[in-house]
Amino acid sequence: MLFKTYSIYTTRTKHLLHRKSLINPAFNLHTRPISSLKVVWRRDPQLDHAIERDKPYKICSKVVKEVLNEPGQVIPLRYLENRRERLRLNVRISTFLNKNPALFDVYQDRIKPKSEPVRFVRVSHRLRNFLEEEKRIVLENEGWIVSKLCKLLMMAKDKVLSVDKLVHVKREFGFPNDFLVNLVPNYPNYFRLIGPPEEGKSFLELVEWNPEFAKSIIEQRAEDEFRLTGIRIRPNFYYKLPPGFFLRKEMREWIRDWLELDYISPYVDVSHLDQASQEMEKRTVGVFHELLSLSLFKRIPVPILGKFSDEYRFSNAFSSVFTRHSGIFYMSLKGGIKTAMLREAYKDGELIQRDPLLEIKDKFVQLLEEGWQERQEELRLQREEVKKNRVMVALGDGDTDGQESSRDLDGQEVK
Incomplete structure (x- = not known):
């Protein structure tokens, strides 16, 4: 069963509600508190994969920022190694540098004038070129x-x-x-x-x-539709459950009625609304939709959203919104962190609503891939060299055996 409801009423209240619901079946649905409307979480492999796919980029970005924050943008390699756990790097720094040759240069220098030379890490020439491109994109x-x-x-x-x-x-x-x-x-x-x-x-x-x-993204979308078709539509959410998701009939009816409520812009004053009302739920969903729409990847970790609970008037149980409205949001548990994602921004796990600032990520990924390709080519040449040396050694051993055998035969013939 995908959907469960839990009542917070006393036994006597439950009995009264049950009697009224027999007279009016819609009564139980509309008087039920929003906090009790729960949908069982189900995994969406495609959206989970979208997070996993960006993991190498994020790890590399963290290491780059760590070095850039150092004085002179250089750091002894062993110091960087000591920060590996904080950077959540599961390989040694030397291994990371070998796998990502486009990011840094390694050189020898002294920490103190009379100390022994040690290995230092500094930003590569190609990474500096990328940083200049980043400044250009930000300025534009x-x-x-x-x-x-x-x-x-x-x-x-x-x-x-x-x-x-x-x-x-x-x-x-x-x-x-x-x-x-x-x-x-x-x-x-x-x-x-x-x-x-x-x-x-x-x-x-x-x-x-x-x-x-x-103007929210949703309101702007309705205006764009009017300019394009001449038909004025009500601002509202796209609501589409992915394959394999389903809701019980009473939840579907609640969602239908909830979607019929007027859209409440996240930019209007809602101090007069009851925190437990359906209208406040509509506004809260609108705020989350706007925040995720403004984010680079159309997803934000739930703990980060929680930091703004007071400023944006979120309830203590705000995270239940993401599962209750599974046709609008998805809450990924990938990496042990709850991440709220905007469904309409993705298709088959690929981001389709792209922020203009994502050009920075594209340039960085291009830099990383150039380094990875160089590394693969280097490894290929090494393998070919090893194979060639083995063949030469094998041929050399064969020639030696041939000469010895020939001498043996000659000796026998002499006899």
């Missing part, structure tokens, strides 16, 4: 980055977010590492920093409300 998409940052603030209840939390999610949304230093100050009409950053109590506040930024 600066307007999009600014709008994303504004949107995150506009969805927050006080139009303010902690700087620490924004730094924590910069990778999910494609913000550059230095966005607080080199981007935010350039837009005083949108942003204002409050509090001293060094104390970890600074906040980013929205200064100006831009109505163009206050």
